[in-house]
Amino acid sequence: MSARRALDLSLTLVTDAAQCGARGVASVVADAVAGGVRTVQLRDKAASDTEVLRQLEALADAIDGRATLLVNDRLEVVAAARRAGLPVDGVHLGQGDVPVLRARDVLGADAIVGLTANTAAHLEVVERMPRGTVDYLGVGVIRPTATKPDHPPALGIEGFARIAAANPLPCVAIGGVRAEDVADLRAAGAAGVAVVSAVCAAADPRAAAQEFARAWTNRERRPAASGAVRPPQATVPRVLSIAGSDPSGGAGIQADLKAIAATGGYGMAVITALTAQNTRGVRAVHVPPATFLAEQLDAIADDIAVDAVKIGMLANTEVIRTVGDWLARTRPPVVVLDPVMVATSGDRLLDADAEAALRDLLPHADLVTPNLAELAVLAGADAPAGTWSEAIAQAEALSATTGVRVLAKGGHLGGADAPDALVDAASARLVEYPGERIATTATHGTGCSLSSAIATRRAATGDWETAVAEARRWLRESLRHGETLRVGGGHGPVHHFAGLWERGGLATAPTPAEVEADWWDGIADVRRGIDELPFIRGLADGTLEREPFRFYLAQDALYLRDYARVLAVAAALAPDATAQAFWARSAEGAIAGELELHRSWLGRTTAPPDPAPATTAYLDHLAAAGARVDYPVLIAALLPCFQLYADLGARLAAGEFGPAALDPAHPYASWLATYADPGFAVANRQAIDLVSATAAHATPEVRERMRRAHRRSSEHELAFFAAPLTTSAIAPGEEVPA
């Protein structure tokens, strides 16, 4: 055994030699496994090690690979049996047995280690163990039982639900479980139930096991037990599509995988048949051998826990039988059957003589989603419903005779509406989902996509009615955008990712750090240009004349006053208090900076000069960004004034432009210090974080406009730094103090 088998805890049999009696444990186990037991735990406190080993040999033969084999306690025997090559999968330990950490150590990572836990204190201990120490918990007892006379107080279903909800491990309910408790326990979050006397002492162990197995599978058909809510699944649902291939990508397996991904699931696909089709029709169908279909299905089941199955095109009777057998063996928790018979184009996708076999498959499904034509066939009606109320009547009849939920679909109704209805005869519920017909030719694969989305949302939310509502909302959005894909000349596909892409949820959307790096790289030429400016070089080594420096400062003062106004606009448009406060603080800081320039360098009495062309151009660009009331683009435009100054200040202070900038006698030393100020570095970081996070969460189109605004402001910075030595008319003024 290279990899361990998939652990199916749905029905566990714990053996009791006394109750098995003269029939022998192995014979009872063989019957129980045939009846649906998926895990067998050999429990024999009295037997010697040698006897346990012998029993394990007999049980391995009886089980013949159809169930997991565990042993209660007896770690050393389990280790010996595994060393001897017996198919013993692991051990179940009670609180008084050897520690689970030791069992994991002795048996290795691929063995199964289960633990009995029935109090909060037990859970706390488990929580502190390394992940992967314990595979499942046995939680009980549920009802008082004679099998274990020294059992702790009975938990009842509610007590079990509390423990199951309080920890992430699969929990098996054990102790006095009756068949009528199974549905409620499953709804309470049980990964399975364990039985002892109900099967070991039964006159017909196989029938007894079958009763429990059916109760486990059929729990959905019962009204939900009050208060017993299965906690929503925390992980991504693993959804398997069993369907045909549509190479044009709009229907079949291809549509299913897109629909599963778009609605939040992990998609898997077992292919029943290949079609040669496009948006105009089906040209040919090729059905690979059913044995290979079975190989694909078993490959999935042997390794992966499947949270939901969607079934589409089944092609012929043999394929239907193969899938039916597999469902009977694996009993996935959610099965949605889209009874594909005829494609939108009118071509047959199911042999005419296979319709009866398809009807036999219905009991394996939790929900069937026929279109009007398929509904008529399954309901045995003479003709497809011509009105919506006729369709609902056929769906009610189908649900009543089969016990399966039916989603009647109105896609092929004439008229202005495209409603659907969820009908469940067992609970006498009818939920209608009204909806206007969307005017589009992109309807290829709507049924495939809808059923996959329902399976995914049912696994994610635990509720059928919510699942249908969510799947429909998503499908309708995808239908509305289908034609934009421009695929084919017939009935084109829906746009499965329209909503996701619209909301910027593309997998290719960058992180804030990536946006920052991207934009910074994107202005490398501008930054190099600034570094090479004679103005910057002269500023760094102190050789810059006073006049251009004074020109620069006067322009900077002009700039800061208007920059402060645009920062205030950003504060006014900010979507949250943090951003609002940051931009408002920055506006105040810019005005303080302007006043400080006048106080220490320009003098109060100096009349402000005219703005230079570079200053006007930069301010116009910012004012335009502010006037558009487009917050993301505005803050992207504001950023370079922080970013380029902070960068320059830090590099000047680090001596990157030569040691002169570090000399306290440098003529502009105190000016240089303001840009290397740590407070300014902090503000710069906050500005970068705010802008990059906004960009990362924006749609690609908004992000691109932000990037362009950022780049444009950077170019204005370069021109602004260049202006003092290139603008001819330098206003005469007072001496600049050193």
Ligand SMILES: Nc1ncnc2c1ncn2[C@@H]1O[C@H](COP(=O)(O)OP(=O)(O)O)[C@@H](O)[C@H]1O
């Ligand atoms: N033009 C349309 N506008 C809105 N919803 C539609 C439209 N066509 C189909 N649907 C919806 O698509 C889903 C698939 O339905 P339908 O077309 O009846 O099944 P199928 O694709 O299996 O033939 C249903 O939810 C149906 O309401």
Ligand SMILES: Cc1ncc(COP(=O)(O)O)c(N)n1
């Ligand atoms: C392989 C394959 N499976 C199913 C359909 C039905 O498509 P629709 O969802 O339009 O009913 C199809 N055209 N091709």
Ligand SMILES: [Mg+2]
């Ligand atoms: Mg269909």
